[in-house]
Amino acid sequence: MNAAIKQKTSKMFLSDLCMFYYQIEDFEHAIQTAEQILKERQDDCTAYLVMGLVSEEKKNFEEAAQYYSEILKLHEYDPIALKRKANVEMVFGMYEEALADIDRSLSSDKTDPESYVIRGLIYLRHHHDKIEAIVNFNEALRLDPQNVSALYHRGYSFLKYGNYNYARDDLTQAAILGNEDAEEMLSKFFASHEFKTPA
Numbered sequence: 542m543n544a545a546i547k548q549k550t551s552k553m554f555l556s557d558l559c560m561f562y563y564q565i566e567d568f569e570h571a572i573q574t575a576e577q578i579l580k581e582r583q584d585d586c587t588a589y590l591v592m593g594l595v596s597e598e599k600k601n602f603e604e605a606a607q608y609y610s611e612i613l614k615l616h617e618y619d620p621i622a623l624k625r626k627a628n629v630e631m632v633f634g635m636y637e638e639a640l641a642d643i644d645r646s647l648s649s650d651k652t653d654p655e656s657y658v659i660r661g662l663i664y665l666r667h668h669h670d671k672i673e674a675i676v677n678f679n680e681a682l683r684l685d686p687q688n689v690s691a692l693y694h695r696g697y698s699f700l701k702y703g704n705y706n707y708a709r710d711d712l713t714q715a716a717i718l719g720n721e722d723a724e725e726m727l728s729k730f731f732a733s734h735e736f737k738t739p740a
Contacts, residue, residue: 608618613626
């Protein structure tokens with residue numbers, strides 16, 4: 542194996558290792574690995590992404606936004622960075638910016654259920670447009686029928702819309718899949734329901 546191939550393989554291994562640490566929630570090693578990568582090269586999008594994701598987990602949203610912006614300096618239409626940045630912008634109440642970023646993300650990747658959930662939340666929370674929110678949650682569920690977040694938020698939207706049967710169905714399904722907020726909503730609004738445990 543020549544030196545160039547060995548170096549490329551080593552870089553790929555570190556990037557994969559960095560993401561692996563994040564996925565198993567070993568945030569300390571994820572950050573250490575990301576920092577190690579960024580010392581050697583300032584253009585590693587995986588390292589910036591992991592730094593941003595860990596910052597989000599720690600509720601350090603301003604720092605997370607900076608890491609996602611670093612990715613977007615390198616790749617203007619990176620759908621993951623745009624999606625994560627939109628999510629952070631929602632936290633700060635920057636709904637117009639969030640909608641612009643999530644639309645850009647979806648123009649690059651129309652197959653990501655989480656992006657539709659984020660767009661649905663923007664329509665629900667900022668525009669108070671329950672129909673457009675439900676349309677987006679529907680699309681997320683078309684792509685991923687077990688998407689707990691889409692089920693919960695669509696159920697909540699139906700509840701706000703006054704369609705209690707659909708709301709109960711979605712919230713029950715979300716609760717079965719482990720969403721505690723859905724259980725709470727069911728207890729509050731549909732006290733007589735019974736859960737079925739998944740097989």
